[in-house]
Amino acid sequence: MTVFLLLYLCADTTRTDCQVVRADSWSGPHAYKQCLDVVPGLTEALTAPNxxxxxxxxxxxxxxxxxAEHKAPSAFIHQSFRM
Incomplete structure (x- = not known):
């Protein structure tokens, strides 16, 4: 099993307009736990507003x-329009 740590960079607190960045990855039977173990420290390192x-x-x-072989299908991008 492979686990990716993804960082969602969002324009505001609604998290409707985000870019996804792959931050790290782990492989093996304990990969998910390894990923979960680093999330709190990384989150804590962000400033409160972030x-x-x-x-x-x-x-x-x-x-x-x-x-490397993965071909991403075209995705519908949700956008919020406000008047």
């Missing part, structure tokens, strides 16, 4: 294609 906007997420990757 903790409300950005977040770290551990995502498990299945036995599908490896990251």
């Amino acid at each position: 903790r409300k906007r950005h977040r770290f997420v551990c995502e498990i990757q299945g036995d599908g294609p490896k990251p």
Whole structure:
């Protein structure tokens, strides 16, 4: 199993407009726990306002294609329009 640590960089606290950045990865039977163990420290390192906007997420990757082989399908991007 492979686990990716993803950082969601969001424009505001609603977290509707975010960019995802891969921050780290682990492989093996304890990969998810290793990822979860680093999240609190990284979150704590963010400033208080940034903790409300950005977040770290551990995502498990299945036995599908490896990251280099993965072709991302076109995705619908949710955008919020305010008047």
